[in-house]
Amino acid sequence: MREIEVFLADTHGGHKLSLLNPDTILFDDSNFPAEDPTPKTVSLGAVQEWLWECYQEDIQFVLDLAGKSRINVIHVGDVTWGNRHPEQTVDTSPANQARIAAANLLVWARLRQVKSIHLIAGTGSHEYQYAANDLVVHYLRSGLARKIDITALRHALFRVGDHTFDCSHHGPTPGGRTWLEGNELRYYLRSAMIGEILRGKTPPRVYIRGHYHTYAKEHLEIRGAEGREMVASDIILLPSYCGMTPYAQQKTRSSHTLDCGLVAVEVRDNRDVQIYPRWRAIDLRQEVDL
Ligand SMILES: [Fe+2]
Ligand SMILES: [Fe+2]
Numbered sequence: 001m002r003e004i005e006v007f008l009a010d011t012h013g014g015h016k017l018s019l020l021n022p023d024t025i026l027f028d029d030s031n032f033p034a035e036d037p038t039p040k041t042v043s044l045g046a047v048q049e050w051l052w053e054c055y056q057e058d059i060q061f062v063l064d065l066a067g068k069s070r071i072n073v074i075h076v077g078d079v080t081w082g083n084r085h086p087e088q089t090v091d092t093s094p095a096n097q098a099r100i101a102a103a104n105l106l107v108w109a110r111l112r113q114v115k116s117i118h119l120i121a122g123t124g125s126h127e128y129q130y131a132a133n134d135l136v137v138h139y140l141r142s143g144l145a146r147k148i149d150i151t152a153l154r155h156a157l158f159r160v161g162d163h164t165f166d167c168s169h170h171g172p173t174p175g176g177r178t179w180l181e182g183n184e185l186r187y188y189l190r191s192a193m194i195g196e197i198l199r200g201k202t203p204p205r206v207y208i209r210g211h212y213h214t215y216a217k218e219h220l221e222i223r224g225a226e227g228r229e230m231v232a233s234d235i236i237l238l239p240s241y242c243g244m245t246p247y248a249q250q251k252t253r254s255s256h257t258l259d260c261g262l263v264a265v266e267v268r269d270n271r272d273v274q275i276y277p278r279w280r281a282i283d284l285r286q287e288v289d290l
Pocket of ligand 1: 010
Protein backbone atom coordinates (compact mmCIF):
# COMPACT_ATOMS: atom_id res chain seq x y z
CA MET A 1 0.00 0.00 0.00
CA ARG A 2 1.20 3.49 -0.86
CA GLU A 3 -0.91 6.55 -0.23
CA ILE A 4 -0.45 10.33 -0.16
CA GLU A 5 -2.09 12.41 2.58
CA VAL A 6 -2.40 16.10 1.73
CA PHE A 7 -2.74 18.63 4.55
CA LEU A 8 -3.72 22.24 3.90
CA ALA A 9 -5.38 24.90 6.04
CA ASP A 10 -6.50 28.50 6.31
CA THR A 11 -7.81 28.94 2.78
CA HIS A 12 -10.31 31.47 4.20
CA GLY A 13 -12.74 31.47 1.27
CA GLY A 14 -14.70 34.70 1.18
CA HIS A 15 -11.90 37.18 1.84
CA LYS A 16 -10.59 39.31 -1.02
CA LEU A 17 -7.02 38.27 -0.20
CA SER A 18 -7.76 34.54 0.05
CA LEU A 19 -7.97 31.54 -2.22
CA LEU A 20 -10.68 31.90 -4.86
CA ASN A 21 -11.33 29.46 -7.68
CA PRO A 22 -11.99 31.60 -10.80
CA ASP A 23 -14.81 29.19 -11.77
CA THR A 24 -16.78 29.81 -8.56
CA ILE A 25 -20.44 30.66 -9.01
CA LEU A 26 -22.15 32.59 -6.22
CA PHE A 27 -25.84 33.30 -5.82
CA ASP A 28 -27.52 36.53 -4.87
CA ASP A 29 -30.51 35.25 -2.95
CA SER A 30 -31.46 38.55 -1.30
CA ASN A 31 -34.90 38.47 -2.98
CA PHE A 32 -35.40 34.74 -2.69
CA PRO A 33 -38.06 33.25 -2.83
CA ALA A 34 -39.73 36.18 -4.64
CA GLU A 35 -37.18 35.76 -7.44
CA ASP A 36 -34.90 32.89 -8.37
CA PRO A 37 -31.41 33.43 -6.91
CA THR A 38 -29.21 35.15 -9.49
CA PRO A 39 -25.91 33.44 -10.34
CA LYS A 40 -22.82 35.66 -10.09
CA THR A 41 -19.33 34.96 -11.40
CA VAL A 42 -16.25 36.11 -9.49
CA SER A 43 -13.21 38.15 -10.49
CA LEU A 44 -9.84 37.68 -8.83
CA GLY A 45 -7.60 40.38 -7.39
CA ALA A 46 -3.81 40.26 -7.84
CA VAL A 47 -3.20 38.38 -4.56
CA GLN A 48 -5.91 35.86 -5.42
CA GLU A 49 -4.37 35.33 -8.89
CA TRP A 50 -1.02 34.60 -7.20
CA LEU A 51 -2.60 32.28 -4.62
CA TRP A 52 -4.46 30.40 -7.34
CA GLU A 53 -1.23 29.96 -9.31
CA CYS A 54 0.55 28.62 -6.19
CA TYR A 55 -2.39 26.28 -5.55
CA GLN A 56 -2.24 24.88 -9.10
CA GLU A 57 1.53 24.34 -8.81
CA ASP A 58 1.10 22.59 -5.45
CA ILE A 59 -1.66 20.32 -6.73
CA GLN A 60 0.60 19.35 -9.65
CA PHE A 61 3.42 18.67 -7.16
CA VAL A 62 1.10 16.29 -5.25
CA LEU A 63 -0.03 14.58 -8.47
CA ASP A 64 3.59 14.01 -9.54
CA LEU A 65 4.42 12.64 -6.09
CA ALA A 66 1.34 10.39 -6.04
CA GLY A 67 1.69 8.84 -9.50
CA LYS A 68 -0.97 6.11 -9.39
CA SER A 69 -1.28 6.14 -5.60
CA ARG A 70 -4.45 7.27 -3.95
CA ILE A 71 -4.73 10.67 -2.25
CA ASN A 72 -6.65 11.83 0.82
CA VAL A 73 -7.10 15.57 1.33
CA ILE A 74 -7.41 16.95 4.85
CA HIS A 75 -8.30 20.63 5.30
CA VAL A 76 -7.17 21.59 8.81
CA GLY A 77 -9.56 24.46 9.48
CA ASP A 78 -10.62 27.96 8.50
CA VAL A 79 -12.17 26.97 5.23
CA THR A 80 -14.08 30.29 5.16
CA TRP A 81 -13.42 33.84 6.39
CA GLY A 82 -16.71 34.40 8.26
CA ASN A 83 -18.34 37.72 9.01
CA ARG A 84 -16.79 38.77 12.31
CA HIS A 85 -14.11 40.76 10.47
CA PRO A 86 -16.15 41.92 7.48
CA GLU A 87 -13.51 44.24 6.01
CA GLN A 88 -12.53 43.16 2.50
CA THR A 89 -14.93 40.25 2.23
CA VAL A 90 -15.97 39.01 -1.21
CA ASP A 91 -19.34 38.14 0.30
CA THR A 92 -20.53 37.91 3.90
CA SER A 93 -23.30 35.37 3.26
CA PRO A 94 -22.47 32.00 4.87
CA ALA A 95 -23.85 30.16 1.83
CA ASN A 96 -21.65 32.07 -0.63
CA GLN A 97 -18.53 31.75 1.51
CA ALA A 98 -19.22 28.01 1.74
CA ARG A 99 -19.65 27.92 -2.07
CA ILE A 100 -16.21 29.56 -2.42
CA ALA A 101 -14.68 27.06 0.02
CA ALA A 102 -16.30 24.14 -1.82
CA ALA A 103 -15.12 25.42 -5.23
CA ASN A 104 -11.56 25.60 -3.86
CA LEU A 105 -11.74 21.96 -2.72
CA LEU A 106 -13.68 20.65 -5.73
CA VAL A 107 -10.44 20.90 -7.72
CA TRP A 108 -9.11 18.09 -5.53
CA ALA A 109 -12.39 16.19 -5.35
CA ARG A 110 -12.55 15.90 -9.14
CA LEU A 111 -9.15 14.23 -9.38
CA ARG A 112 -9.45 10.50 -10.03
CA GLN A 113 -6.85 9.58 -7.38
CA VAL A 114 -8.58 11.47 -4.57
CA LYS A 115 -10.59 9.06 -2.44
CA SER A 116 -11.62 11.32 0.45
CA ILE A 117 -11.81 14.91 1.67
CA HIS A 118 -12.08 15.68 5.37
CA LEU A 119 -12.67 19.10 6.92
CA ILE A 120 -11.38 19.80 10.40
CA ALA A 121 -13.14 22.57 12.34
CA GLY A 122 -11.21 25.85 12.45
CA THR A 123 -11.65 29.05 14.43
CA GLY A 124 -15.36 29.47 15.24
CA SER A 125 -15.53 33.15 14.24
CA HIS A 126 -14.14 32.30 10.78
CA GLU A 127 -16.53 29.43 10.14
CA TYR A 128 -19.88 30.76 11.34
CA GLN A 129 -19.32 28.70 14.51
CA TYR A 130 -18.62 25.56 12.44
CA ALA A 131 -21.84 25.82 10.40
CA ALA A 132 -19.74 26.55 7.29
CA ASN A 133 -18.13 23.11 7.28
CA ASP A 134 -21.42 21.24 7.02
CA LEU A 135 -22.44 23.54 4.17
CA VAL A 136 -19.12 22.95 2.40
CA VAL A 137 -19.61 19.18 2.72
CA HIS A 138 -23.08 19.59 1.18
CA TYR A 139 -21.81 21.70 -1.76
CA LEU A 140 -18.88 19.34 -2.36
CA ARG A 141 -21.16 16.31 -2.47
CA SER A 142 -23.64 18.00 -4.77
CA GLY A 143 -20.86 19.25 -7.07
CA LEU A 144 -19.48 15.77 -7.68
CA ALA A 145 -20.67 13.15 -10.15
CA ARG A 146 -18.90 10.31 -8.30
CA LYS A 147 -19.12 9.42 -4.63
CA ILE A 148 -16.12 9.93 -2.38
CA ASP A 149 -15.90 10.09 1.37
CA ILE A 150 -16.41 13.72 2.51
CA THR A 151 -16.82 14.57 6.19
CA ALA A 152 -16.68 17.48 8.65
CA LEU A 153 -14.86 16.64 11.90
CA ARG A 154 -13.76 18.56 14.99
CA HIS A 155 -10.48 16.91 16.03
CA ALA A 156 -9.51 13.82 14.06
CA LEU A 157 -7.17 10.91 14.54
CA PHE A 158 -6.65 9.40 11.09
CA ARG A 159 -5.24 5.91 10.86
CA VAL A 160 -3.36 4.88 7.72
CA GLY A 161 -1.82 1.42 7.96
CA ASP A 162 0.47 1.47 11.01
CA HIS A 163 0.52 5.26 11.30
CA THR A 164 -1.81 7.80 12.89
CA PHE A 165 -2.24 11.50 12.21
CA ASP A 166 -3.67 13.82 14.88
CA CYS A 167 -5.34 16.81 13.22
CA SER A 168 -6.84 19.86 14.88
CA HIS A 169 -6.80 23.53 13.96
CA HIS A 170 -5.45 25.11 17.14
CA GLY A 171 -2.11 24.30 18.69
CA PRO A 172 1.24 25.86 19.56
CA THR A 173 2.48 29.10 18.02
CA PRO A 174 5.49 28.94 15.71
CA GLY A 175 7.35 31.20 18.19
CA GLY A 176 7.24 34.94 18.61
CA ARG A 177 10.99 35.50 18.16
CA THR A 178 13.37 34.02 15.62
CA TRP A 179 15.55 32.50 18.34
CA LEU A 180 12.50 30.91 19.97
CA GLU A 181 11.19 29.28 16.77
CA GLY A 182 10.14 25.71 17.37
CA ASN A 183 10.40 25.83 21.20
CA GLU A 184 6.64 25.89 21.76
CA LEU A 185 6.15 23.15 19.20
CA ARG A 186 8.63 20.88 20.97
CA TYR A 187 7.11 21.46 24.45
CA TYR A 188 3.61 20.91 23.08
CA LEU A 189 4.70 17.78 21.22
CA ARG A 190 6.60 16.34 24.21
CA SER A 191 3.58 16.89 26.47
CA ALA A 192 1.18 15.30 23.95
CA MET A 193 3.48 12.30 23.42
CA ILE A 194 4.09 11.70 27.15
CA GLY A 195 0.31 11.97 27.76
CA GLU A 196 -0.31 9.17 25.23
CA ILE A 197 2.47 7.00 26.66
CA LEU A 198 1.13 7.41 30.22
CA ARG A 199 -2.23 6.18 28.95
CA GLY A 200 -0.49 3.14 27.46
CA LYS A 201 -0.87 4.33 23.88
CA THR A 202 1.53 4.93 21.04
CA PRO A 203 1.71 8.66 20.22
CA PRO A 204 0.40 9.65 16.77
CA ARG A 205 3.16 9.61 14.17
CA VAL A 206 2.37 13.18 13.06
CA TYR A 207 0.48 16.02 14.73
CA ILE A 208 -0.90 18.59 12.26
CA ARG A 209 -2.04 22.04 13.30
CA GLY A 210 -3.07 25.25 11.48
CA HIS A 211 -4.26 28.73 12.54
CA TYR A 212 -0.94 30.63 12.44
CA HIS A 213 -0.57 30.71 8.63
CA THR A 214 3.09 29.82 9.13
CA TYR A 215 5.06 26.70 8.29
CA ALA A 216 7.04 25.08 11.11
CA LYS A 217 8.05 21.51 11.90
CA GLU A 218 9.71 19.72 14.79
CA HIS A 219 10.65 16.09 15.37
CA LEU A 220 10.99 14.32 18.72
CA GLU A 221 12.03 10.84 19.82
CA ILE A 222 11.32 9.76 23.39
CA ARG A 223 11.20 6.49 25.30
CA GLY A 224 7.94 4.55 24.91
CA ALA A 225 5.82 2.72 27.51
CA GLU A 226 8.26 -0.14 27.89
CA GLY A 227 11.06 2.32 28.62
CA ARG A 228 13.34 0.66 26.08
CA GLU A 229 11.95 1.38 22.63
CA MET A 230 12.05 4.89 21.20
CA VAL A 231 8.90 6.39 19.70
CA ALA A 232 9.01 9.22 17.19
CA SER A 233 6.50 11.94 16.34
CA ASP A 234 6.57 15.05 14.19
CA ILE A 235 4.51 18.18 14.62
CA ILE A 236 3.72 20.37 11.63
CA LEU A 237 2.23 23.85 11.54
CA LEU A 238 0.67 24.46 8.15
CA PRO A 239 1.19 27.49 5.93
CA SER A 240 -1.98 29.06 4.47
CA TYR A 241 -3.46 30.09 1.15
CA CYS A 242 -4.31 33.55 2.44
CA GLY A 243 -2.78 36.98 1.96
CA MET A 244 -1.99 39.40 4.76
CA THR A 245 -5.45 40.59 5.79
CA PRO A 246 -5.69 43.65 8.08
CA TYR A 247 -6.68 41.22 10.86
CA ALA A 248 -3.66 38.98 10.19
CA GLN A 249 -1.38 42.03 10.06
CA GLN A 250 -2.52 43.00 13.56
CA LYS A 251 -2.43 39.43 14.90
CA THR A 252 1.09 38.77 13.59
CA ARG A 253 2.33 42.16 14.82
CA SER A 254 3.21 43.09 11.23
CA SER A 255 5.03 39.98 10.13
CA HIS A 256 6.64 40.84 6.79
CA THR A 257 6.66 37.30 5.48
CA LEU A 258 3.82 35.20 4.21
CA ASP A 259 3.95 31.40 3.94
CA CYS A 260 1.80 29.83 1.24
CA GLY A 261 1.45 26.13 0.46
CA LEU A 262 0.68 22.68 1.81
CA VAL A 263 2.30 19.54 3.19
CA ALA A 264 2.08 16.10 1.56
CA VAL A 265 2.93 12.91 3.45
CA GLU A 266 3.75 9.63 1.78
CA VAL A 267 2.63 6.52 3.67
CA ARG A 268 3.90 3.08 2.65
CA ASP A 269 3.51 -0.38 4.16
CA ASN A 270 6.36 -1.31 6.51
CA ARG A 271 8.07 2.07 6.12
CA ASP A 272 8.24 5.27 8.07
CA VAL A 273 6.28 8.24 6.70
CA GLN A 274 7.99 10.71 4.35
CA ILE A 275 7.04 14.36 4.79
CA TYR A 276 7.10 16.67 1.76
CA PRO A 277 6.49 20.34 2.66
CA ARG A 278 5.60 22.35 -0.44
CA TRP A 279 5.43 26.05 0.29
CA ARG A 280 7.07 29.38 -0.41
CA ALA A 281 7.57 32.49 1.73
CA ILE A 282 7.33 35.94 0.23
CA ASP A 283 8.59 39.22 1.63
CA LEU A 284 5.70 41.68 1.80
CA ARG A 285 7.70 44.83 2.51
CA GLN A 286 7.57 47.62 -0.04
CA GLU A 287 11.06 48.83 -0.90
CA VAL A 288 11.16 52.59 -1.34
CA ASP A 289 14.11 54.73 -2.42
CA LEU A 290 14.09 58.10 -0.71
FE1 LIG B 1 -6.74 31.26 9.79
FE1 LIG C 1 -7.82 29.98 12.79
